[in-house]
Amino acid sequence: MHSLSVVIGALPSILSGSLVTLGIVFAALGIGFVLGLSLAIVQVYGNAWQRALVHVYIWFFRGFPILVLLFLGYGLFVALGLPVKPFLISCVVLGLTSTAYQSQIFRGAILSLRPGQMQAARALGMRDGQAIRSIVIPQALRLSIPGWSNEYSILLKDSAICFVLGTQDIMARTAFAAARTHEHLALYAAAGAVYLVLTLIIVKLLAKLEQRLHIPGYTSAGGETL
Amino acid sequence: MNDQAILTVQDISLRVGDKTILSNCSLSLHKGELKVLIGPSGAGKSTFLQCINVLTVPDTGSIFLEGREVMTKNAKELCLYRTKVGMIFQDFKLFDHLTAIDNVAIALRKVRGKSREEARKRAIEELARVNLSDQANLYPAQLSGGQKQRVAFARALAMDPLVLLLDEPTSALDPELVGEVLAVIRDLAAHGMTMIMATHQMDFIRAISSEIIFMEQGHIVEQGPPEALLGDTAQSRTKQFYNSLATV
Helix, strand or coil: CHHHHHHHHHHHHHHHHHHHHHHHHHHHHHHHHHHHHHHHHHHHHCCHHHHHHHHHHHHHHHHCCHHHHHHHHHHHHHHCCCCCCHHHHHHHHHHHHHHHHHHHHHHHHHHCCCCCHHHHHHHCCCCHHHHHHHHHHHHHHHHHHHHHHHHHHHHHHHHHHHHHHCCCCHHHHHHHHHHHHCCHHHHHHHHHHHHHHHHHHHHHHHHHHHHHCCCCCECCCCCECC | CCCCCCEEEEEEEEEECCEEEEEEEEEEECCCCEEEEECCCCCCHHHHHHHHCCCCCCCEEEEEECCEECCCCCHHHHHHHHHHEEEECCCCCCCCCCCHHHHHHHHHHHCCCCCHHHHHHHHHHHHHHCCCHHHCCCCHHHCCHHHHHHHHHHHHHCCCCCEEEEECCCCCCCHHHHHHHHHHHHHHHHCCCEEEEECCCHHHHHHHCCEEEEEECCEEEEEECHHHHHCCCCCCHHHHHHHHHHHC
């Protein structure tokens, strides 16, 4: 019964940590969405030089462990004289990393559109930018939701590592309580349960969104259902 | 018929690697003419049409619309030119995420800058013209091939093009659906629309085309009115091709 009372005692702290965790995850998802979509468009429609630059970016952020990137980000913030706020550094580092992964989700989605969508738009006199905005992106985003939901759950779990910088997230609060009470098993099980619930809620919401935006006869494979 | 051609393309050539896809293809269209491109597959008919509205950029060649040369390297001028030269594709290429009515309305809004209501109103008119009023709110995946192609016609016609390019508009259709699309083309021809069409519908060509252009291996081999190339006494390459299709 002692374990239970420790968990109950630590719960307010862990739950307020979950706000920090969600803050990091949504900031990173947002950064990754805007930059990732832009990189994907450059990768599909850009010239060779632009594509090569994007390639290097993706190679870098997919190649470095997040832990290394976090300390690298920390060092960079210190070196540049920027405010050394763990929350801010976590958001930026996870955001730039997620950019690399999200760009590949969007790129795959754009490439899986039925061929000729862009051509048909050009034939009507649309400029490439207009065609990308009003024809390519609305279709590609719909197809990206399953991959995006996956990216959310990965980011949520990756965010736990940010506690090494001193971010006051779920993980940091749990570690603090565990160090004080030595109730590791119960506290980390509780922390795991919070992550599990957070994953479940958002993944369900995204599945709902996918249903709402569903176009009759059009599947995530980009083709027609028979 | 007035003297000045609406659309003239001169000496369009295209090579890919060391293969010649198009070699000095020229063509001139007057108002109300329906010229037909025929020839074996691989002759370059589709590529020629793609080059005419610069969806494929030819290596050389010039394009004149209503007597004025089109500067195809200028993005703005190219977009304006494309609004005047509509294109119908073999595989329709409807926008998959938009209903029939929005497929027609979107370019009116984005390119012509019309309001949502204006664009929808025009789209409804164009869909009615191809007998699809009842299908206005269906998505492409819910339409038959013939219906999709008719939406594609409505979409192109909504831009008020001076010329329509038709790239084998009936080739991807089930045989029983060909008629409804040919009916649209016949109606357009009757109303004086200027068109170039690549097709294999030989009997249709004989009935309504003003001129046949026969292509082979990237060259325009011969051209002339259907009676000259396909008449009983004609000794043309076109006629050979026609007979070979008829015996299959």
